[in-house]
Amino acid sequence: MHIENRTFDELQVGESRELRRLCTQDDLLVFANVSGNHNPMHLFDADGDGDGVPEAVAPGMFVGSLVSAVLGNVLPGAGTLYRAQSFVFHNRAHAGDELVSRVTVTDKNEKDCTVTLATEVRRLSDDALILSGVAEVEAPRRKISYSSHDLPGLIVQRHRHFEKLLKKAEPLPALVTAVICPEEPNSLGGALLARAHTLIEPVLVGDAARIAACAAEMGADLTDVEIVDIPDHDMAARRAVALVNEGRAQALMKGHLHTDQLLRATLDKQTGLRAGRRFTHVFVMDVPGLTHPLLVTDAAINISPDLKTKVDIVQNAIDLALSIGIDEPKVGVLSAVETVNPDIPSSIDAALLSKMAERGQITGGLVDGPLAMDNAVDIAAARTKGLTSPVAGRAEVLVVPDIDAGNMLAKQLAFISHAEAAGLVLGARVPIILNSRADDDMARLASCAVAALHHFRLKGDG
Numbered sequence: 001m002h003i004e005n006r007t008f009d010e011l012q013v014g015e016s017r018e019l020r021r022l023c024t025q026d027d028l029l030v031f032a033n034v035s036g037n038h039n040p041m042h043l044f045d046a047d048g049d050g051d052g053v054p055e056a057v058a059p060g061m062f063v064g065s066l067v068s069a070v071l072g073n074v075l076p077g078a079g080t081l082y083r084a085q086s087f088v089f090h091n092r093a094h095a096g097d098e099l100v101s102r103v104t105v106t107d108k109n110e111k112d113c114t115v116t117l118a119t120e121v122r123r124l125s126d127d128a129l130i131l132s133g134v135a136e137v138e139a140p141r142r143k144i145s146y147s148s149h150d151l152p153g154l155i156v157q158r159h160r161h162f163e164k165l166l167k168k169a170e171p172l173p174a175l176v177t178a179v180i181c182p183e184e185p186n187s188l189g190g191a192l193l194a195r196a197h198t199l200i201e202p203v204l205v206g207d208a209a210r211i212a213a214c215a216a217e218m219g220a221d222l223t224d225v226e227i228v229d230i231p232d233h234d235m236a237a238r239r240a241v242a243l244v245n246e247g248r249a250q251a252l253m254k255g256h257l258h259t260d261q262l263l264r265a266t267l268d269k270q271t272g273l274r275a276g277r278r279f280t281h282v283f284v285m286d287v288p289g290l291t292h293p294l295l296v297t298d299a300a301i302n303i304s305p306d307l308k309t310k311v312d313i314v315q316n317a318i319d320l321a322l323s324i325g326i327d328e329p330k331v332g333v334l335s336a337v338e339t340v341n342p343d344i345p346s347s348i349d350a351a352l353l354s355k356m357a358e359r360g361q362i363t364g365g366l367v368d369g370p371l372a373m374d375n376a377v378d379i380a381a382a383r384t385k386g387l388t389s390p391v392a393g394r395a396e397v398l399v400v401p402d403i404d405a406g407n408m409l410a411k412q413l414a415f416i417s418h419a420e421a422a423g424l425v426l427g428a429r430v431p432i433i434l435n436s437r438a439d440d441d442m443a444r445l446a447s448c449a450v451a452a453l454h455h456f457r458l459k460g461d462g
Contacts, residue, residue, distance in 0.1 A: 002145070002146075002316055003074075003077060003144075003147070004077065004078075004103075005076055005079055005140050006076045006139075007076070007139065008139040008141055011139060014104065014105060016104040017338055018100055019069055019361075020064070020100050020124065021099050022065055022096075022099050023093055023098070024096075026043050026045060027058075028062070029043070030105040034371065035059070035061065037061075038112040038395050039059070039374065042057055043056070045163075048197070048316055050326070054072035055094075056094050057092050057248040057422075058092070058094060058112070060089055063089075065295060066101035067131075068082070068085075068101065069132070070101050071135060076115060076140055077236040079140025079141075080137050082136075082137040082138075083138060084136040085133060085137070086134050087119075088131060088133060091123070091128050092130070093130050096404070097123050097124075097125070099122070100123075102122070103135065104118045106134075108139075111139075113138060113139055113141065114138055114139070115137055116136050117135045119132065119133045132176070134439075140428070153371050159288070159455060161292070162420055162442055162449075163229070165284075165324060165422075165446055166242070166445060166446065168325065168453060169449035169450075170197055170449075172174060172453070174198050175200045175251050175253070175448070176200070176201045176250045177191070177202050177251040177451075178203050178243045178249040179206075180205050180206065180254060181207070181237075181256045182204050182211060183207055183210040183255065184214060184256045185218055186439075187255035187256050187435070188204075189212050189218060189220070189342065190435060190444035192225075193441055194444065195444060197450055198454055199448040200448050200451075202253070203206050203227075204226065204420055205227075205228040205230060205236045206230060206256075207229070207231040208227050212227075214261070222248055222444065223385055230245075233261050237257065237261050237266075238268075240252055240265070241265045241271060241272060241273060242462045244273060250430055251432070252273075252428075252430060253432075253435075253448075253450050254434050261277065262432070262434075263332055263425075266279070266432065268406075273429045274395055274427075274428070274429075277312040277316060277426075278300055278305075279427040280297060280309075280313045280427050280430075281299060281420070281423065281424070282316065282317050282423075283295065283297070283410045284324065284422040284450050285413055285421045286446070287413055287417055287419040289417075293396065294396065294413070295321055296398050297314075297317045297399055298399075298400070299403060299407045299409065300401075300423065301425065303402065304403070305402065309347055310333075310399065311356065311361070312364050312427060314367060315362055316329060317426075318362070319364065319426070320454055321365065321396060322365075323453045323454040324453055324454075326396055329365035329396050329397050330366050330391040330395050330397065331349070331365050331395065332371045332376035332397065333349070333353050333367065333368070333370060333399045334376060334398055334401060335371065337372055338371050338392075346370065346401035347369075349401075352398075364388055365397070366392035368390075371392060375387055375392050376392065376393070376395040376458040379393030420446065421443055422449070423435060424454070425441075431455055433451050434447075
């Protein structure tokens with residue numbers, strides 16, 4: 001934004017300026033954090049008066065701050081300082097309203113270089129007066145012109161994509177899920193929380209005494225929850241798989257056991273859940289500031305996948321992306337470079353995967369590679385490198401070269417970019433929900449939501 005002020009000598013009585021601002025949900029969150037005013041009346045997802053409906057009323061001082069934006073930016077502009085401000089509130093503004101803040105010069109005082117201005121804020125859609133008032137300011141004497149582009153930006157650490165997934169999944173039938181060894185608070189609590197959100201109906205498979213003790217410690221009621229008492233972890237995993245084979249469970253969920261114990265049972269050639277493709281893992285990540293969910297694969301199962309395995313990794317990820325509402329998933333196959341280099345095997349695999357998708361051997365999405373990380377997710381970086389594909393700079397799915405790269409990328413997004421990660425194993429006959437003990441409630445809920453959305457899309461039953 002280019003800012004140029006109006007000095008005291010330049011100002012004329014009757015002169016007026018205005019600015020428009022769309023009031024968003026994120027504005028209300030930022031204002032709550034900066035001001036310390038956490039009144040739930042002003043939070044988009046909170047019910048501040050108990051009527052069952054979130055109000056999302058814009059705080060009065062937030063609306064008032066729009067007046068100060070006109071004063072500080074355009075009239076009088078840079079160098080202006082407040083002496084006094086009065087407000088009368090006539091209506092309420094809400095998240096989603098576009099507001100027009102306007103100031104008009106009504107008087108100038110040569111003695112102390114002050115200016116009086118009439119101030120108001122109106123809602124653009126119906127011209128409703130939200131507030132009116134009077135400002136008295138010290139106007140600048142010197143001409144100032146500068147750009148505000150260097151002002152640091154803000155990213156709200158809000159996980160809007162997971163919120164949308166929960167809303168999309170909650171109306172579906174609860175996914176009957178065999179939860180294996182939920183014998184500590186995180187795994188049991190996650191399953192019960194997902195049940196409270198009607199995402200899953202858990203069947204708890206494990207040591208009944210430990211599960212009951214854990215529930216008592218948490219103050220949780222297991223009266224209506226089925227428990228299958230099998231103290232041994234390997235046997236519990238096998239029994240959970242059997243519940244799927246018997247048609248009594250539609251998904252599996254990892255509790256307090258080792259991942260290899262769960263996978264050993266699911267991969268058994270006689271009694272397991274193989275479905276023709278390699279088992280692959282997908283992180284569905286909600287990265288603050290990113291306009292879409294980001295899928296990262298494979299970061300947990302296939303250590304150093306060959307080309308054949310990568311075909312399944314890509315296809316499984318595309319299928320999952322379709323399930324969560326991405327109409328035509330854009331898949332970026334990552335390497336260290338964006339050109340094919342015979343000395344970098346991942347660049348060759350990426351090019352082959354791209355060509356295989358072009359020839360219909362991988363379906364449902366757009367696949368391009370090799371792409372470096374920057375030009376996979378940033379359109380400016382892609383343009384700098386002269387890349388014009390529909391995927392470059394817009395990737396929604398990132399296919400990593402190996403488990404090292406995938407694990408590092410996912411954890412960097414989680415611990416540096418404050419992303420949340422939902423984890424799912426695909427390629428089995430049912431979704432396998434794979435959570436970490438470090439995952440918080442939102443990550444566990446999102447994993448269950450993603451599993452439910454994927455299951456019911458594939459079954460055509462939701």
